Amino acid sequence: MRPAHIRAAVKFLEGKGFDVVIVGGAVMQLRGSGSTEDVDLFVTVSDYGRLEEVLLHDTSVVDVKLGDETSVAYLKLGGEKIRIDILDPSYFSGEKTGDEFFDYVKRHWSKEETVGRVADPAVVWYTRLFVKKEAYLDRIDIDLGQGAKIEWLDGAQEIANYLGTKERIREQLRRLDELFKVTRGPD
Numbered sequence: 788m789r790p791a792h793i794r795a796a797v798k799f800l801e802g803k804g805f806d807v808v809i810v811g812g813a814v815m816q817l818r819g820s821g822s823t824e825d826v827d828l829f830v831t832v833s834d835y836g837r838l839e840e841v842l843l844h845d846t847s848v849v850d851v852k853l854g855d856e857t858s859v860a861y862l863k864l865g866g867e868k869i870r871i872d873i874l875d876p877s878y879f880s881g882e883k884t885g886d887e888f889f890d891y892v893k894r895h896w897s898k899e900e901t902v903g904r905v906a907d908p909a910v911v912w913y914t915r916l917f918v919k920k921e922a923y924l925d926r927i928d929i930d931l932g933q934g935a936k937i938e939w940l941d942g943a944q945e946i947a948n949y950l951g952t953k954e955r956i957r958e959q960l961r962r963l964d965e966l967f968k969v970t971r972g973p974d
Contacts, residue, residue: 810892
């Protein structure tokens with residue numbers, strides 16, 4: 788995914804009044820550890836609720852699939868299509884509301900860059916650990932093999948502590964260590 792495509796996806800939603808934070812593989816790619824074929828974006832809960840009215844009525848968007856936790860849309864850009872995965876922060880928010888999680892990420896775990904507001908890699912790893920799929924543990928291992936910093940796992944744990952999801956993440960960290968021997972062990 789080229790940075791221009793990431794920026795185009797962000798600009799599209801920001802142009803519709805959405806508050807957006809880049810997460811997922813695009814973050815890892817921007818940090819030099821990984822690549823991606825899509826752009827994952829967090830939006831506020833209220834913005835997630837208006838995806839249908841925005842995405843289904845815009846001619847630059849094709850192949851929309853709305854979901855409870857993730858919605859997928861393809862944005863036409865010239866002769867190309869950019870896959871955008873739009874994530875509802877409520878799914879990942881634990882004991883907090885989705886908007887509290889979004890705000891926390893925006894204020895403490897992201898920064899504005901040329902492509903848009905980019906989450907810290909710790910946020911990406913938190914979401915991967917939260918989902919509880921072995922494929923996401925594999926992605927963390929691949930990221931580490933491509934130069935990602937193991938300290939980002941500390942950040943993921945800090946996020947989990949804030950959200951009250953520490954036990955869920957701890958279980959995944961144990962599994963990550965069991966599979967790949969990459970962690971320093973859950974605290």
